[in-house]
Amino acid sequence: MDTLPEIAATFKILLIGDSNVGKSSILLRFTDDHFLPPDEASATIGVDFKVKMLDLDDTRYKLTLWDTAGQERFRTLTSSYYRGAQGVILVYDVCSRESFDHLDEWFEELSTYCTKDEVVKMVIGNKIDKEAERAVSRKEGAEYARKHQTLFLECSAKTKIGVQQAMEELVSKIAESPTIRRSPGRNTVTVDESVSSGYGGCGC
Amino acid sequence: MAEENTLNNEEYDAVVLGTGLVESIVASDIAAAEKKVLHIDRNPFYGGDYASFSLIGFIEWATRLRDRSQVPVVDIAIGDVEMQLGARKSGEVSANNLLPETAQGSCQVGEILAMLSEYLSSEQLEQLSNSDVLKRLAGESRRYALELAPKLTFCRGPLIDVLIAAGMAEYMEFKGVDANLLVTDAGVERVPDSKEEVFASTALKLIEKRKLMRLLTTISDPEQVSKLTSEHGNEDFGDLLRKQFKLDGSLLNAVLYAVARATRPISVSEGCARVEKYLKSIGRYGRMAFLSSMYGSGAEVAQAFCRSCAVAGGTYILSESIKQIEKTESGYVVELSHGRVTTKSLIMHPSYLSDATESETEVPIARRFTVLDFPALGEDTTSMLSFVEGSHVVSMLYLTSATMVVPKGKSLMYAWTEGRYSQSKELLDRAIDSAVGDKAHRMLSVGFECRALAPRGGYTCTPGMADESVDLDSAVQAAQQILDAFFGSGSNE
Numbered sequence: 136m137d138t139l140p141e142i143a144a145t146f147k148i149l150l151i152g153d154s155n156v157g158k159s160s161i162l163l164r165f166t167d168d169h170f171l172p173p174d175e176a177s178a179t180i181g182v183d184f185k186v187k188m189l190d191l192d193d194t195r196y197k198l199t200l201w202d203t204a205g206q207e208r209f210r211t212l213t214s215s216y217y218r219g220a221q222g223v224i225l226v227y228d229v230c231s232r233e234s235f236d237h238l239d240e241w242f243e244e245l246s247t248y249c250t251k252d253e254v255v256k257m258v259i260g261n262k263i264d265k266e267a268e269r270a271v272s273r274k275e276g277a278e279y280a281r282k283h284q285t286l287f288l289e290c291s292a293k294t295k296i297g298v299q300q301a302m303e304e305l306v307s308k309i310a311e312s313p314t315i316r317r318s319p320g321r322n323t324v325t326v327d328e329s330v331s332s333g334y335g336g337c338g339c
Numbered sequence: 340m341a342e343e344n345t346l347n348n349e350e351y352d353a354v355v356l357g358t359g360l361v362e363s364i365v366a367s368d369i370a371a372a373e374k375k376v377l378h379i380d381r382n383p384f385y386g387g388d389y390a391s392f393s394l395i396g397f398i399e400w401a402t403r404l405r406d407r408s409q410v411p412v413v414d415i416a417i418g419d420v421e422m423q424l425g426a427r428k429s430g431e432v433s434a435n436n437l438l439p440e441t442a443q444g445s446c447q448v449g450e451i452l453a454m455l456s457e458y459l460s461s462e463q464l465e466q467l468s469n470s471d472v473l474k475r476l477a478g479e480s481r482r483y484a485l486e487l488a489p490k491l492t493f494c495r496g497p498l499i500d501v502l503i504a505a506g507m508a509e510y511m512e513f514k515g516v517d518a519n520l521l522v523t524d525a526g527v528e529r530v531p532d533s534k535e536e537v538f539a540s541t542a543l544k545l546i547e548k549r550k551l552m553r554l555l556t557t558i559s560d561p562e563q564v565s566k567l568t569s570e571h572g573n574e575d576f577g578d579l580l581r582k583q584f585k586l587d588g589s590l591l592n593a594v595l596y597a598v599a600r601a602t603r604p605i606s607v608s609e610g611c612a613r614v615e616k617y618l619k620s621i622g623r624y625g626r627m628a629f630l631s632s633m634y635g636s637g638a639e640v641a642q643a644f645c646r647s648c649a650v651a652g653g654t655y656i657l658s659e660s661i662k663q664i665e666k667t668e669s670g671y672v673v674e675l676s677h678g679r680v681t682t683k684s685l686i687m688h689p690s691y692l693s694d695a696t697e698s699e700t701e702v703p704i705a706r707r708f709t710v711l712d713f714p715a716l717g718e719d720t721t722s723m724l725s726f727v728e729g730s731h732v733v734s735m736l737y738l739t740s741a742t743m744v745v746p747k748g749k750s751l752m753y754a755w756t757e758g759r760y761s762q763s764k765e766l767l768d769r770a771i772d773s774a775v776g777d778k779a780h781r782m783l784s785v786g787f788e789c790r791a792l793a794p795r796g797g798y799t800c801t802p803g804m805a806d807e808s809v810d811l812d813s814a815v816q817a818a819q820q821i822l823d824a825f826f827g828s829g830s831n832e
Contacts, residue, residue, distance in 0.1 A: 183650045184509070199509075204649035209344065209677070211655040213385055213642035215510065218634055247481070323633065324515055324624045326499060326508040 140195040142188075146309055147219055148302075149201045151241050152226035153234040154208050157261040160292035161226065162200050165302055170293050189306055196306055210244070217248035221309045222255050224301070229260040229276070229289065230268040242283060252314040257286040257305045264291040346654075346678035351377045353825070354673055354680065356661065357688030359387025360637045360811065361801040363644035364818035365686055367505070369825065370651035377680060378648060383658045385645060387688055388789070388805040389488050389637025389814075391744075394480040395450055397785075400487075402454040406690050408697065409804065412760065414786040415455070418472035422458045447477035472782050476710070482746040484635040485708070487789070488805030489736050489753045491516060491629040491636065491723060494620035497815040498640070499630075510643040513630040514721060514742055521589055521597050522726040522735065522774045527716065528589065530597040532628065533621050547590055554584045554594065558614045568608045576601060576610025597725045600809055602732045602757060629810065631721045633742050637811060661691060666797070686821060689792040689800045701791035704807050705763035706755040707771065710783040714739050714750045715775040723809060726770035731756060731763075733770040734809050749782070757807050760788030799824065 150158040159182050163169050166185040184201040201220075206212045217223075225241050227234040238258065245256070258280040260271060273289055280287030286304055290297030309315055352374035355366040362378070363385075370376040382404055384390055392400055401413040401424050413424040451473065456464055467473055476483075492498055492513065502508060519530040531537040537551045557563045571579055577595050580586045586594060595601050599613040620628035632639050649655055656677060663674040670683040689695050697703075716722055716737050724735035736753045738744050745751050752775055754767045764786055772778070794800030802817050 183646075204646055205652070206646070206649045206655050208654070209656040211657045213646055215634070215639055215642040216646065219512070250481075323512040324630055326502060326511070326513055326624070326630070328503055 142197045143194045145197040146221040147199050148222040149220045150224045153237050156226045156228040156234045157292050158226050159202050162202055164292040164298045191307055220254055221315050222305050224257050224259055226259045226261055228262050229271050230262055230265050232270040235271045255308045260289040263289045264294045346680050349680050351375045351682040353684040354682040355686045356691040357387045358385045360389050360641045360814040361818045363641040365821050367644040367648040368822050370648040370653040376653040378653055378655050379659045380657045385642050386638030391484045391486040391635035391638040394476050394483040397485045398451050398454050409790050410787050416784040418470050420463050420467045424458050447480055451477055479746045484744040486635050489636055490811045491631055493810050494623040496812045498811045505647055507643045512633040515625045515627040516629040516631050517720040518722040519597050520722050520724045521593050522724050530593040532598055550585055564611050572608040574607050576605045576607050579607050592727045596727050596732050631742050686799045689794045689803045692795050695792040698791040698793040698803050702757045703788050703790045704755055705758050705760040705788050707767040707786040708753040709781050711750045711780045712782050713780055
């Protein structure tokens with residue numbers, strides 16, 4: 136490809152799920168192809184959102200991937216977190232039955248902010264590198280996702296398996312969906328440091 | 340992971356109680372300075388005095404969640420069924436048994452009826468359960484963002500500066516406010532608020548254009564402003580406009596109220612500063628002086644600050660009860676339902692004081708809003724309006740689906756003024772009537788009074804309510820004062 140493809144659309148994608156299921160690790164693996172060892176990772180501080188370009192079938196998408204900023208600990212994600220999202224990834228830890236059981240609550244919270252016409256949902260079971268400690272079978276995860284009519288994948292942010300594939304599936308599903316609001320900023324004002332220095336609004 | 344969800348004996352630099360805009364700015368700024376912050380709200384929602392709600396959420400706030408010392412009474416009219424939600428519940432028969440079967444078709448309608456039933460006669464309940472208006476409102480509940488204190492953002496002012504500096508523009512979307520309107524007996528007229536508007540206006544007479552141009556030119560010139568303020572600084576701004584600039588009638592109202600927003604008398608210095616700020620805001624992001632944020636104002640901005648605080652490591656808990664606050668030599672011990680924490684600083688909205696009382700110095704604000712089943716002043720637009728009657732000024736905002744606060748095709752008109760609700764209700768109604776006319780289109784009308792709660796000595800308190808100003812900058816200034824004290828005295832206060 137000689138020229139860079141133009142950005143066809145920008146999608147806001149959220150990660151939700153219990154603390155310690157690896158949401159930030161998935162984010163970092165996908166955007167920076169990087170994995171923090173557990174003693175450095177601990178609770179999320181400082182990760183707001185990351186921007187990543189994804190090329191699918193000769194089309195370029197700009198993704199903004201949003202982390203929970205630790206606000207999931209006491210279930211206090213702001214409603215504004217959900218605004219304008221086109222994709223939501225619900226993450227559980229395949230080694231934690233509790234995190235899987237809590238998906239119900241995350242689905243419920245999600246349903247108060249987004250309708251199925253507005254977002255594509257995907258359930259991800261993370262940490263499949265720890266096979267010996269697995270507490271939720273792949274079959275169980277897949278059935279759960281089927282019941283909620285969402286996409287499903289298992290992955291390991293540590294070994295990379297499944298992460299890229301998950302994002303590609305999610306984005307192509309969003310791109311296919313006719314009801315999803317494409318560009319969040321229709322006629323909106325971009326608030327930034329503007330050079331125009333005031334008085335009267337004439338460009339002269 | 341049980342230990343994850345308790346706070347036992349954690350130590351903080353600051354505990355902030357309340358997630359209104361002022362508290363949220365304070366929390367965010369303290370966390371940005373790498374201090375450990377715990378930010379709490381006793382309600383299940385963010386926003387405090389600035390909160391915004393879905394339609395069902397608003398009914399829940401009005402019936403169950405509101406602080407009755409701050410908002411004693413809420414009037415609600417759905418279609419033609421009117422009810423008053425008083426300070427005390429009537430506590431008669433259990434609501435659910437009474438619900439007519441017709442209500443069971445929609446769970447949203449049922450939910451609303453269950454919350455309101457104790458305030459309704461059985462006839463009203465029957466009427467409401469068959470109400471087409473209620474069905475339409477309830478069915479689109481989530482598409483409403485109904486606000487306790489709707490406001491705008493100046494294109495040039497402290498808030499926008501803070502949002503930009505903190506890199507929070509990504510969190511929010513804004514739209515320009517399309518028009519600044521003056522409501523008169525004849526309907527609404529556009530305020531000629533810039534030289535271009537004055538020049539292009541067909542409504543203004545030539546002599547009026549000259550007068551306005553002279554004023555705008557004067558206030559755009561720092562030298563002339565400093566001359567004006569040194570000579571007349573403490574005089575009344577309205578008098579100056581009348582005498583020196585020969586403004587009267589709707590021209591005077593336009594400058595004094597729609598632009599300078601002198602809801603009570605202001606000095607020449609203050610008036611010049613306000614007009615200057617307004618004029619400087621025009622042109623930064625387009626031809627308007629104000630922006631309106633999508634999905635609501637204060638609560639959205641507050642949530643953006645909360646997220647930024649969380650990103651910096653702040654801990655958030657909602658629906659948390661504060662059991663006890665104890666002052667110690669080095670700070671405070673706060674007993675919460677999630678455990679006991681110690682903190683060097685404690686900053687709170689006065690409603691978190693167990694015996695909060697109404698402020699004796701601050702005037703309450705009477706508020707009214709109505710949801711209309713058509714875009715009364717135009718689809719896809721946002722306007723600010725002023726209604727002047729004698730010495731009373733009513734501030735108004737007209738919002739549509741342009742900012743995603745109502746479903747497509749509907750509109751929302753807010754009106755508020757300083758004073759008791761009981762004494763201002765009719766004034767507010769006249770303001771709304773003059774702006775939108777025909778009562779038949781009103782699906783939902785709400786009225787209530789917000790009282791400021793007084794701070795108490797020994798505690799650092801944020802303002803006791805969202806003030807009557809039309810923009811959010813005063814909240815930033817209030818937060819700045821608290822932050823100056825926090826950082827000025829170290830964190831050992």
